[in-house]
Amino acid sequence: MKPDFEKLYFQMARIRAFEESLARLWRQGLIPGEMHLGIGEEAIVAGVLDHARNGDGLALDHRSTPPLVARGVDLTSMILEMLGDEGGLCGGWGGHMHLFSRDHLAASSGIVGSSAPLGAGFALAADYLKEGGVAFSFFGDGAANQGMLLETFNLAVAWKLPVVFVCKDNNWAITTRSSAVTGGSLTRRARSFGMPAYRVNGTQVESVWSAALKAVTRARAGKGPSFILARCCRMEGHFLGDPLVRVFEEPVKQTMEIAPPLIRALLAKPLAAAASRCGHVGYIGRVIATLGGEKYLTRRDPISHAGGLIPEQARDRLDREAELEIRDALAAALERKERHA
Amino acid sequence: MHEMTFAEAIDAALERAMADDERVITFGEDVTMLRRNLYVRFGPRRVRQAPISESAFLGAGVGAAMAGLRPVVEIMLVDFIAVAFDALLNEASKVKAFSGGKWNVPLVVRAACGGGYGDGGQHEQCLWGLLSGMPGIAVVVPSNPPDAAGLMLSAIQSDDPVVFLEHKLLSDYWLDYLGGASRKSVSFDVPDSAARGKVDVPPVVVQIGEARVVSPGTDLSILSLGVGVHRSLEAREMLLKEGLNAEVVDLRTVTPLDIKIVTESAKKTGRVLVVDEDYIGFGLSGEVAAVLGEAGVKCGFARVCTESVIPFARHLEDEALPNTRRITGAAHHLCES
The missing domain is CATH 1.10.287 (Helix Hairpins)
Known part of the structure; x- marks a missing residue:
């Protein structure tokens, strides 16, 4: 099987454009509080979720918008949520760290590590209900030392849960170098629990895509969880205004x-x-x-790498389409906000 | 006396304690950067960065304290204590009782708390009621720089576990760090009187368990702590113009509660209004009512607390947290009934 590079590139371009529009809104003061963007994680999100189907679960961390964009959550309602509007995805109650879409079986949390047990729970339900679904659990290398995450690795193996653990390894646990506070290797750690572990370059979408194909195939076949360690760059610091x-x-x-x-x-x-x-x-x-x-x-921008995999003409067209889609969503959100002000 | 910010006052106290006693060390997530000034002075053995593993490093703090150190363990935001709850609920708070009083845990848990900057309900809680519910732990919540320094010194000197909570609207670096205070396009309702103040050098100890009457009054007693004290003082000014003279009491310590000052103030004014940024149910405000009832104080009672999950949207959040409109409204209602 080979990936559809244009489709992957388009998802990545949509994510980047969406995140950049959030950054602008935040800088304008229209979004309060913290803002963690997934800029730099596009290849991981697009490469993994290209294998997702309707009904699969999505357990997310504090960089939750890219997977939601990739899974087709309504962009205008997400922007409205960030703006604190009652027409937002969560009625203005959640904000960017607490985005929930029941229709997409997608939930996020600002508590580091909690997406692992949540994903295991989605996987348990999928396994129990026998609908062929799997769960994707996204977290960072900083989360990989949380007890609840390591306990979940064991649980998922012991119960053979159809979950794909995706570690977006950007080298940082907030402002602490992960290597300074992490013992051993994360892939060996995952393997020692009894699941396959793949170490890939998370800025190369095709590498992520291939590893995810193996992990998802295994999960759908009822053989249990897998772990993907995808190395990437944190291009905007821990949060905007870092x-x-x-x-x-x-x-x-x-x-x-x-x-x-x-x-x-x-x-x-x-x-x-x-x-x-x-x-x-x-x-x-x-x-x-x-x-x-x-x-x-950084010279490891995943977008430029993915752009190199497709013809220049296609890239320009997809860039334009993505920009247009995000621009329209943003305009619709701001227009609603204006109307209700 | 030096003019200090709230955050500088806390770190001045911690620095003093570390300089005086080699057994005082501090660790937690990101402390190398958050406490970089202490790191430069005392180095990586005494200012340690921990992995994001609250249950491991808070539990280790308990053990280290039992074995002779005096650790100040940082749980970045108090919300994250949920991850490490066993260390407090079943370990730190139990050791003294279980050992028949022969072993104690000189542990300080330092965490930021509170809302008002749009971070939502997983990063803005207070939780001091929840933490105070277990015997064997003291919980302090300063509202100004000298108290912050004095209570931090007390907490480190205490031979038993103390949770030290710093409100993010008072500790300015948190707003800068989390709320994007670098943006000129946002503003926060920071009480000016509290974020800076004169602090003795070395800081003067403030005893745990001692409340303070901030502004005397006759018509009702407003009991509060943290940022709530400043909201209450603002409300007091508004109430004065409307013919009500409120006494404002800064509790400073949640547990052990200063029952003497609470009952004296209640007896004096005959009406008690608790302004508590923590949740309304099963917490500080109910405890105050119970203490007054047990002491046989007959008085009117009302409370302004947080009644729901803290919403993300700023306009919803402002209404969910105690604000002057809610406080003055409750005060009038209390005095009319």
Whole structure:
């Protein structure tokens, strides 16, 4: 089997355009609170969910919009939700971290790791009801150390649940390097529970697609869960307005805020400790540079890779279609919002 | 005295305690960056970043405290304590009783709480009622910088578990971190009087379990804590213009509740209004009513609390959380009945 690259590219372009429109609304102050975007995760979402069917379950984390876009949830109602409108997907009660679409058996949560047990529950129902459904559980590498997630790995294997665990590995647990707080390897960890584990480049949609095909085929055949570790980039920091990304955007202002207390700490008594403290300052500096710099330095944009898999003409056409679709949805949402203001 | 923000006051107290006592360490998610100033001064052995594994690292905090350390464990947002509930409910709170009083747990759990910035009901809860429901744990909720510093010092000095909750509208870095305060296009209803203030250096200890009368009054007593104190003070100004003189009491500690100040104030004014950002049912407000009843205080009683899941949309959220309109309305109703 071969993927339909144009279809995959189109999904990715829709997701990117949607996320970018959310970023604009957030910057305009029309969306309150935190905003975690899935920019950089498009290939993973599109590659996995190309295998989804109606009736399959979708258990999502705090970057929940891309899978919902891919599964065809109404875009205008999602934008209205972010705007806090009662015509939104959840009546303005959920917001971007708590999006629910019963029609799509799709639920998200802002509690890190909770999408794993939720996905197992969707899979249990699918298995019990014998309707051939599977569940997709999306989470990040930061979640991979949560007890509830590891317990779910075991449960899903013990009960042979038709669930596909998808770890979007962007190297970061908020502002902490995952490697600094994670023991062993995540794929070996998953295998040790007794399920197949695939390690793929999550910026290459065809790699994700192939691994997901194996995982979904296994789940639908009643053979149990699989784990996909898809490496990707976090191109917008942990959330929009991430203070560490802002160091690059407003270097003078942010440095003026961050530096003085650091210098005071460096020079606190006993002064003899200052030498070793320089190493600590260096560590902070390196975290800021790698986290904040990712947006500007990354060369692993999944969209450009996927674009290279299809003819230029098709790419331009699909880009236009995606842009148009998102623009219309946005206009409809803003128009409704205006009308009810 | 130094002028400090609420957040600076907490960290000044923590820094002081760490400088004075090598056994004080702090760990939790992202603390290397969140507490980077402490990290630079004290290094990675004493300021540790933890994986996102609340049940593991809070449970480890209990064990470390039992074995002689004085850990300040950060649960980033108090909502996430649900993931680690066993460590508090069945472990930390039980050790002293189970050991016949021979073993104690000098643990501080530090977490941000509260809403008012549009993050929705999984990131904006208070939960101090829930946490106070278990014997063996103290829960403190400061409302201004000197109290924040003083209660943090007390919490670290305590030989028993203390949950220290900092409201995100008071600790400005949380709004910057979570709410996108970097955007000029959004604003938050931050009480100016509370976010900055004069703090003694070194900070003066505030005893756990001591409430404070912030503004004396005669017609009713408004009991509150955290941001609620400031909403109550604003409401007090409005009520004064409308002919009602309200006393505002800052409880500061949820448990052990300062029964003396609560009953004295209730006896004095004859009417009690609890302004509690936590959930209405089975929590602080009901506890105050029970304590007053048990003390035989005959008084009017009303409460303004959070009555539903906290909605995401700002206009719904503003109505769900205690606000001055709801407080003044309840005060008038209480005084008319």
